[in-house]
Amino acid sequence: MIKILSAQQIRALDAYTIQHEPISSIDLMERACRAFVGWFTERFDETQKVAIVCGTGNNGGDGLGIARLLKMWGYPVSVLLIRGGTDTEDFKTNLERLKGKVEVIEIASTDSDLFSRYDIVIDAIFGSGLSRPAEGIQAAIIQQMNQADVIRIAVDIPSGLQTDKLSQGEIFKADFTISFQLPKLAFFLPANHASVGEWCLVDIGLSKAFIKEISSSHFYLTSKYIRRILKPRSKFDHKGTYGHALLIAGSYGKIGAAVLSGRALLHAGVGLLTLHIPQCGYSIVQTSLIEAMVDVDAHEHFLTTLPSLDKYTTVGVGPGLGQDALTIKAFGKLLEDFRKPMVIDADGLNILSANRELLRTVSPGSILTPHPKEFERLVGKWSDDFDRLEKQKALAKQLKSVVVLKGAYTSIASPDGMVYFNSTGNPGMATGGTGDVLTGILTGLLAQGYSSVDAAVTGVYLHGLAGDLAAREKGMISLIASDVIDFLPAAFKKAMA
Numbered sequence: 170m171i172k173i174l175s176a177q178q179i180r181a182l183d184a185y186t187i188q189h190e191p192i193s194s195i196d197l198m199e200r201a202c203r204a205f206v207g208w209f210t211e212r213f214d215e216t217q218k219v220a221i222v223c224g225t226g227n228n229g230g231d232g233l234g235i236a237r238l239l240k241m242w243g244y245p246v247s248v249l250l251i252r253g254g255t256d257t258e259d260f261k262t263n264l265e266r267l268k269g270k271v272e273v274i275e276i277a278s279t280d281s282d283l284f285s286r287y288d289i290v291i292d293a294i295f296g297s298g299l300s301r302p303a304e305g306i307q308a309a310i311i312q313q314m315n316q317a318d319v320i321r322i323a324v325d326i327p328s329g330l331q332t333d334k335l336s337q338g339e340i341f342k343a344d345f346t347i348s349f350q351l352p353k354l355a356f357f358l359p360a361n362h363a364s365v366g367e368w369c370l371v372d373i374g375l376s377k378a379f380i381k382e383i384s385s386s387h388f389y390l391t392s393k394y395i396r397r398i399l400k401p402r403s404k405f406d407h408k409g410t411y412g413h414a415l416l417i418a419g420s421y422g423k424i425g426a427a428v429l430s431g432r433a434l435l436h437a438g439v440g441l442l443t444l445h446i447p448q449c450g451y452s453i454v455q456t457s458l459i460e461a462m463v464d465v466d467a468h469e470h471f472l473t474t475l476p477s478l479d480k481y482t483t484v485g486v487g488p489g490l491g492q493d494a495l496t497i498k499a500f501g502k503l504l505e506d507f508r509k510p511m512v513i514d515a516d517g518l519n520i521l522s523a524n525r526e527l528l529r530t531v532s533p534g535s536i537l538t539p540h541p542k543e544f545e546r547l548v549g550k551w552s553d554d555f556d557r558l559e560k561q562k563a564l565a566k567q568l569k570s571v572v573v574l575k576g577a578y579t580s581i582a583s584p585d586g587m588v589y590f591n592s593t594g595n596p597g598m599a600t601g602g603t604g605d606v607l608t609g610i611l612t613g614l615l616a617q618g619y620s621s622v623d624a625a626v627t628g629v630y631l632h633g634l635a636g637d638l639a640a641r642e643k644g645m646i647s648l649i650a651s652d653v654i655d656f657l658p659a660a661f662k663k664a665m666a
């Protein structure tokens with residue numbers, strides 16, 4: 170798991186590394202430059218004409234160091250320098266080191282076309298030291314960089330983008346962002362995608378001890394962390410060890426949702442599965458999920474009654490349920506009677522939004538899995554992505570439950586204020602039924618005794634990983650929800666290897 174630190178914490182981490190490794194600040198900068206150049210030279214050859222646009226802070230210092238190293242590698246490089254503000258010591262040192270090696274063009278206006286003769290533009294105007302929106306000459310140059318027909322690469326973070334708060338004004342639109350050691354919170358928020366582009370981390374040897382000690386409430390999930398959570402099976406386990414899940418899903422026309430959830434639940438390793446479905450789904454579920462047991466509702470088309478709940482370890486509820494008045498009543502009774510953690514999705518969430526008094530009865534430790542529209546119905550509109558994140562944390566705290574907000578970087582908020590951003594998944598998964606699959610996986614993990622947070626984090630990760638493996642084979646466009654289930658066994662194997 171990678172900690173996501175604030176701009177202030179990153180500054181403290183740099184300072185700690187310099188003091189305790191110890192390493193001089195300029196040598197640390199040189200390491201950062203080398204790491205960037207290592208990434209760069211693997212992707213682009215020496216025929217590419219490169220412009221590096223530098224400010225006068227340490228991000229600009231990085232840009233100057235990168236220019237010197239790229240020149241050594243044989244790339245045609247120019248530095249475009251924007252004066253203003255105070256020059257940092259390391260900036261000054263790197264400018265001195267550049268003398269006679271690389272052309273440095275000081276730019277004071279944007280009258281001329283600055284970028285048409287380049288193939289690649291590297292942005293080193295502002296890094297994590299940005300303290301206010303870019304304006305004046307910096308803003309005008311960022312705008313021109315964004316309009317140029319070039320490949321755009323940001324050093325550490327796109328200029329104009331705030332590390333950990335709402336950004337305003339002109340922001341560099343990177344195709345690639347090469348970030349030093351740790352990702353920034355801004356990278357995970359949908360509105361910033363056009364600025365950050367594809368991002369990757371390069372290791373610059375910042376103090377591991379400091380990172381371990383410093384507290385953070387935001388994390389980026391890694392395969393190593395998931396491997397630590399997943400429990401291998403032991404010799405004397407039996408099906409009772411892995412729980413008995415009840416899945417309440419499906420209505421007339423949406424029995425597929427129950428089948429998808431049920432299949433995923435079985436592949437997630439549950440001991441026993443019973444589906445509670447309306448009568449119209451009986452033959453479909455019995456024939457398509459032969460490993461599962463079926464309990465039939467009193468109604469032909471939708472949920473109106475509940476089975477006896479005592480024997481179930483957990484419940485997954487919501488996919489394809491519909492919102493008939495009788496269904497709402499049965500759902501309300503389920504929340505009242507089943508007091509263990511459960512997974513609530515889709516129409517379960519819509520019923521909660523429309524019948525807010527039910528929110529009080531959500532069993533603590535439950536996992537709610539809204540997509541953005543369902544989330545908006547639950548919490549109302551948000552002003553920006555940071556506000557959305559705060560609303561997600563607040564809901565998790567209010568319900569003492571885990572709130573999984575689905576999206577490109579699905580975020581998982583725990584009741585104690587932590588947020589985990591997922592690292593797996595792809596746009597091929599933006600297709601009907603993948604949410605039902607996630608509900609099944611999460612229910613299956615809860616049934617096996619994983620804590621709610623562990624189940625949510627692991628389930629979301631595995632769901633995305635199965636989607637990635639499926640996309641590798643089938644391509645993103647043709648990918649369907651059943652493919653994600655088909656690759657779930659491979660995802661478990663890979664995650665546990």
Ligand SMILES: NC(=O)C1=CN([C@@H]2O[C@H](COP(=O)(O)OP(=O)(O)OC[C@H]3O[C@@H](n4cnc5c(N)ncnc54)[C@H](O)[C@@H]3O)[C@@H](O)[C@H]2O)[C@@H](O)CC1
Nearest residue numbers: 183198201226227228295296297298299300301302303325
């Ligand atoms: N030793 C270190 O601290 C290291 C720092 N590194 C680089 O240093 C960067 C941070 O450098 P700095 O803290 O010097 O800051 P930046 O280079 O990000 O910004 C330069 C300065 O501009 C001023 N400024 C902020 N917003 C402005 C605005 N909108 N308009 C005009 N001026 C503005 C601030 O005074 C700021 O210090 C990182 O992003 C990374 O690229 C790396 O070299 C790794 C090591």
Ligand SMILES: [K+]
Nearest residue numbers: 292295326328
């Ligand atoms: K930058």
